[in-house]
Amino acid sequence: MVKCHSPTMVDSCSPPSIYLEGLQSNCEAESEVQAVLPGVGNLREAIEKARPHTTLVLSAGIYVENSTIEIKTPGLYICSEAILTEDGLHGTTVCASFATDQPLIKISCESVTLANLSFEYDWPEEFGEVRSRSCIVIGGESNARVEGCSVACQSGRGIDVRDNASPDIVDSLVKNCMIGLYVHCQATPTAERNTISFCKASCVRVSERSSGNYNENVLKDGGDACIWAGGDSTATFRKNMVGSTNGCGIMIGERSKVVLLDNQVTGHHINGIQAGDRADPVAKNNTISGSQGSGIVLYDHAKGLFVQNEVSTSKLACVGIRDSSQPIFINNTVCDGEGSGFVLLGESSGIFENNFILRNTCAGVGMKGSTKALFDGNTINNNKGYGVWLQDDSSGTFQNNEISSNCNAGFAVSNVASPKVHGNTIRDGRHVGILLQNNAMGEYWNNTISNNKATNVLLVGSSQGYFHDNVIADSVGGGVLFRADTKCIFRRNRVIANHRANMAVLDRASPCVENNIIQHGSGRGLVITGNSSGSFCRNWIRSHGLAGVYVGGHADPKVNSNVIGEAVASGVVIEDFAKGSFCDNLVVGNISAAMAVQGSAMPLVERNVIQHGGNGGIWLGETAGGAFNDNLVEDSDCSWRVGTGVTSKIRSPTSKCTPADIERAIGTISPPFQDKIVLLTNPGSSVRSIGTSIPVLPYPVLQKIEKPAPVTKNATTTTPVDTTSALQAEQSLSRSLLVDQSG
Helix, strand or coil, rough: CCCCCHHHHHHCCCHHHHHHHHHHHHHHHCCCCCEEEEEEEEHHHHHCCCCCCCCEECCCCEECCCCCCCCCCCCEEEECCCCCCCCCCCEEEEEEECCCCHHHHHECCCEEEEEEEEEEEEHHHHHHCCCCEEEEECCCCCCEEEEECCEEEEECCEECCCCCCEEEECEEEEEEEEEEEEEEECCCCCCEEEEEEEEEEEEEEEEECCCCCCCCCCCEEEEEEEEECCCCCCCCEEEEEEECECCCCEEECCCCCCCEEECCCCCCCCEEECCCCCCEEEEEECCECCCCCCCEEEEECCCCCCCCCCEEEECCEEECCCCCCCCEECCCEEECCCCCCCCCCCCCEEEEEEEEEECCCCCCCCEEECCCCCCCCCCEEECEEEEECCCCCCCCEEEEEEECCCCEEEEEECCCCCCCCEEEEECCCCCEEEEEEECCCCCCCEEEEEECCCCCEECCCCCCCCECCCCCCCCCCCCCEEECCCCCCCEEEEEEEECCCCEEECCCCCCCECCEEEECCCEEEEEEEECCEEECCCEEEEECCCCCEEEEECCCCCEEEEEEEEECCCCCCCCCCCCCCCEECCEEECCCCEECCCCCCCCCCEECCCCCCCCCCCECCCCCHHHHCCCCCCCCCCCCEEECCCCCEEEECCCCEEEHHHHHHHCCCCCCCHHCEECCCCCCCCCCCCCEEECCCCCCHHHCCCCCCCCCCCCCCCCCHHHHHHHHHHHHHHHHHHHEEEE
């Protein structure tokens, strides 16, 4: 026998005071009190003879009944002199000697109380199971009260509440039943502080439009579920302790709209809360832990509102949603699962706001199939796999989320998934910020993607995402890396202060990169190599530790109408067997050459405007080829440098750059975000004394840029710049950095 233990009881389960108080008040209200002695049929006879509001006090002993006791007299108070012992036994037991499908006790009148009694209805195993048999049946709109009793009904129902009845069942022990408490046919009981356990099907079952309140009960060791609710039921379960079961802690189905408040679902169970068949529950402030499957499972068009629950340490997904389910999750904590946090499958959807999705072994959020959902304002961090992972045809909107410190990628998209991702912070990942692969698509805008270790954005496979108006900054591995056959579009992004390269295009990638600010990288600004191509137009590429633009391998890009300036090495380096067109660019203020073409490169270089303050202009080295037409280069001793083996075709090599040429070039370039370029000039200055072009923008990341000191007319001496050594340093680092980028 198990020890009776409810949330409000301490070690002793004996409740003598409460029942003696009830007995005393009943005796004062109605003076007739009758004693009943043990024996066969004695209790039945006393009940049948009792007048309304009689108190029957049963002496300790066994009361055997050979047929159903029907209580039709209102106001009876039936109690025992004995107390409930710690092992759940009374000194007063009513038991059945018959084996039928009829109940032991049947109450169909008002104001009947059963207090401090044991009821046992055994069923011989050789007779098989009769699930419809009940120990106590309360029906007929009765408001009976069962208090401090022990009820056992092997292979049947412990307490059966039906037919609009509204009884109170409190402080009782129900055990060893098929169903401990069965509520149906629009019944509305109140069940509080009971312990219901060792039930082959369920501890509590509510169905057939029933409701009621179930508070502070201990429910454990159920077969299919500790709580089962269906049949359009609308019950409220509050502060219950839901323990071990061979099935689910709480199972909800058949359009049920139950309310779950402040319950604890622990112990051994498959799923903590499982809702399906168009169920629509409300669950708030529940704690669900240790599920062998999932903490919460929604399927078959389930809905529901889930607020401020904590779901943790599940073996599979903490929350699994499938089969066109559409829940709402707000302010929940979903953490420490051995699988993922949220998993959406099939054609499921839903709204997920302000949840904390933390420390799960796989993804924080995983979506697969044709799922579609809104994730808004969630904190998704420290998951050991991906922060968010979308596969197959999944989509949805992800906005205003904090996605940080996840292991593989903060946000991963694959297999033609196509989300809308905007206003998120994706940072501090141990590998990648955003990963697109295997035909992934989607639109990504107004995100801040920063400080992810390997690279902030990695685009591989045949991905075709559209990225615009993002800030991509501060990765030690690199800002944006295009690989394989990706054809993504990048517009109006700010790619800032990434190491190695702010943007690298490798393999056969062919992106469209337009109107971006790419600046302040410690390595190169834009690297294009391998067999890649693509269009790179109207970008501002400035202030890099190495070349502003590097093109190598067999790359064949279109680099047109960009502002390329302030690189510590060359503005543009083209080498190996690279081709491509480089037209209508403004190249200003780089320390070494404006354009250095070497190796067997064969670019088309046309109509560029180069103003370098006396540093290198266009340098052609080794066996460079290509065509150079109508470029305007600042008049200086280093304007053109041509190697002995050069096969390039050069037209108008003596064309010089004037201030009017620079202003005209600026007029042809559409700057990012529709802002203006301002050149720092001094009154009466020559072309040489025009400073580096400085963008004046309202963005915080650009407001910190220091303007160069003005050059005056009287400046007669300057510190010479070793342009040759800078170019050599660029050349020596080129191949090693390319190996790093591909890694």
